Amino acid sequence: MRTHTVRLLLALALSAAVAGCGGQRPADRVARDGDAAAERAARARAVAGAWDGSEAAKAWRDGFHPLGDLVQLPEDAFHSDGDKRAYAAGNLVLRGELPTDTPARGRASWPDGETLGLPLTTARAAYDELARGGGDGPHLTVTGARLGTTTLATSRGPATVPAWLFTLKGYDTPMKRVAVDPSALPEPPVAAVREFGHGGLWRLPRLVTVAPDGRSLVVAAGHGACDDGPVVDVLETRGSVVLSAHVVGGTDGECPAVMLEKDVTVRLERPLGDRLVLDAVTGRPVPRGDVYDTVP
Numbered sequence: 001m002r003t004h005t006v007r008l009l010l011a012l013a014l015s016a017a018v019a020g021c022g023g024q025r026p027a028d029r030v031a032r033d034g035d036a037a038a039e040r041a042a043r044a045r046a047v048a049g050a051w052d053g054s055e056a057a058k059a060w061r062d063g064f065h066p067l068g069d070l071v072q073l074p075e076d077a078f079h080s081d082g083d084k085r086a087y088a089a090g091n092l093v094l095r096g097e098l099p100t101d102t103p104a105r106g107r108a109s110w111p112d113g114e115t116l117g118l119p120l121t122t123a124r125a126a127y128d129e130l131a132r133g134g135g136d137g138p139h140l141t142v143t144g145a146r147l148g149t150t151t152l153a154t155s156r157g158p159a160t161v162p163a164w165l166f167t168l169k170g171y172d173t174p175m176k177r178v179a180v181d182p183s184a185l186p187e188p189p190v191a192a193v194r195e196f197g198h199g200g201l202w203r204l205p206r207l208v209t210v211a212p213d214g215r216s217l218v219v220a221a222g223h224g225a226c227d228d229g230p231v232v233d234v235l236e237t238r239g240s241v242v243l244s245a246h247v248v249g250g251t252d253g254e255c256p257a258v259m260l261e262k263d264v265t266v267r268l269e270r271p272l273g274d275r276l277v278l279d280a281v282t283g284r285p286v287p288r289g290d291v292y293d294t295v296p
Contacts, residue, residue: 036246039199044235044242044280050190051276051283052239061274063183064108064116065155066288067210067217071130072150072176074168082138090133095169096144098123103147106162106180114156118180123147126164126177141169150176153210155285156274182288190283202230202245203281207288208263214271219286221264223247226255232264241272244280 165174221230228249
């Protein structure tokens with residue numbers, strides 16, 4: 001669980017308005033909850049209807065859109081809490097040479113035979129993404145790198161893509177960083193709505209992972225300190241999976257000025273396949289990275 005300090009005052013003030021129903025009669029609260037659920041469901045249907053069969057959906061499926069982290073850790077990570085903290089802080093040091101003869105382009109490939117040519121990032125650029133800390137304390141030592149491949153989940157199913165394989169001192173397997181950048185997001189065919197409106201919808205920060213069989217996925221969902229936590233409803237269509245995040249419960253009175261984040265598992269009726277995972281608030285695909293960095 002992580003704590004964010006951005007947009008907190010607005011988020012908590014509005015979430016208190018949504019969750020603070022302690023003075024209502026039970027029948028009133030049931031009616032209010034029913035109306036909120038209907039609003040959320042209507043918004044999910046609108047998002048699904050706009051994307052299904054759209055040019056934006058076709059552009060999404062034709063591109064390279066990872067559904068997981070671009071960094072894959074060594075199989076035996078981590079050997080110590082110090083190493084774990086070093087990775088989280090981006091404290092890496094280079095004790096070796098990085099390749100400089102990077103090809104201009106690489107190719108992503110899928111099991112159905114489809115391929116896509118993409119510009120390759122250099123080993124130095126990939127290393128700089130990993131070594132973003134450089135502070136005091138524990139660190140991981142990189143002794144070299146080579147260009148290889150890795151497999152990761154994408155919007156078109158599992159793909160084999162070029163990756164920089166960084167050798168870490170003390171580890172038997174490399175740390176991999178995907179060597180091609182994701183394709184640009186298409187312009188969404190539906191406008192975003194105000195967060196905390198439409199039945200108390202909350203924006204989803206990011207997609208954490210998709211199960212290998214595609215029957216479930218994990219998303220990070222926000223909530224306040226005075227509620228019972230986040231709930232993520234799902235609407236499945238032929239072309240998309242629309243996720244509607246909201247909070248349940250709540251208490252009256254003052255609430256600490258923090259926003260919490262919790263990983264929520266969403267189970268699907270059928271494998272995800274190449275369907276889009278959409279956020280009901282933004283009307284966009286749920287981002288792989290942090291919402292505060294990727295969504296205006």
